[in-house]
Amino acid sequence: MSGSTERAKTAVIVEDDPDIRHLLAEVLESAGFSTVAVGNGIDGVDAVATHQPLITTxxxxxxxxxxxxxxxxxxxRSDTYIIMLTGLEEEADVVLGLGAGADEYVVKPFRPRELRARIEALLRRPRAGESGAAAPSHLNGAGRPTPAADAVVDISPSSADTSGSPRPAGVDAADEGEWLVHRDLRLDPDSRIVRLGGDDLELTRTEFDLLATLMESKRRVRSKADLTLVLRGESYVTSYYVGDADKRAIEAHMTNLRRKLGDSPVNPFYIETVRGVGYRLTSELSGS
Structure with missing residues (x-):
């Protein structure tokens, strides 16, 4: 088969504890991967460059x-899915890990079945540059989160023509209906392009998915547990355990997203925190 098929069967494990290294190999091999295990970061970077794995822990x-x-x-040098494992639980460490390019952050000790479920959910998310990847179960055919009935977004060309909103740079009128808009922030779920003002914004996969979910939901509040399940393709809170580490990871992703948007959690222009509940877009009438 093709090289992509081989790649789909490969995982690199970077872990200095031999017992945990063995456990990770068991979990990944039970999921159909062949594994390459090393005991330090330098060898790990080299192993990823050599084997180009689909998953790296x-x-x-x-x-x-x-x-x-x-x-x-x-x-x-690689778009491998990175899962960071650590005994650290401080939010600052989560922010560092996700800001360094990790896709998932798992706190030790972890349950093998939960790690397996996270890996399988992670594989349903597109890697960088994979615009044609299959959409997770919570996404509709256009590859965007399915909004609730009270959060339907009218983005047809006719409504865009009467809104008075400027067209995103480089977008034809016929394509305008594909863009979600909030203030001067625009997002195209199909091409996974985000523009802030007239400039393209570079987001990680997770940051993009979070922003797309919030822009679809508009003023509907999305809880941290809800956003965790959205990212993993789970439909109901009862179907997947959402712990404190998961919620801290959402907070860390949101911190990184706000930083890239130049947004302040104290005086937000794009995304506001609903204390004790979650996040939603700001009102178009406030903070202008």
Whole structure:
């Protein structure tokens, strides 16, 4: 078969604890992967460059270079899905890990069945540049989150023509209906392009999916548990355990997203926090 088929069967494990390394290999091999295991960050970066795996697991505290630096180096040369594993639980460490390019952040000790479920859900999300990847179950045919009945977005060309909103740079009138708009922020779910003002905005896969979900939902509040399940393609809270580490990861992704938008959580222009509940878009009438 093709090289992409081989790649889909490969995972690199970067972990200095031999017992955890063995456990990770068991979980990944039970999911159909062949595994390459190394014990430090430098060897991990080299292993990813050599094998171009679909999945890479990274321990944070390792000899040589730590997981954060390893993730940054790996992300420069590979779009492998990165799962960081650590005993650290502080939000600052979650922010560092996700900001370095990780896709998932798992706190030790972890349950093998839960890690397997996270891996399978992660594989349903498109890698960078995969605009034609199959949409997760929570997405409609256009590859965008399915909004609730009270959050239907009218983005037809006719409504765009009467809104008075400027057309995104480089977008023809016939394509305008594909863009979601909030203030000067525009997002195309199909091409996975985000524009802030007239400039393209570089977001990670997770940041894009979070922003797309919020822009579809508009003023409907999305909880951290809800957003966790959206990212993993799960339909109901009862079908998947959402723990404190999951919610901290959403907070970390939101911190990184706001930083890239130049948005302040204290005086938000795009995304506001509903204390004790979750997140939603700001009102178009406020903060202008």
């Amino acid at each position: 990274l321990d944070v505290n390792m000899p040589g270079i730590d997981g954060f630096e390893a993730a940054r180096r790996i992300r420069q």
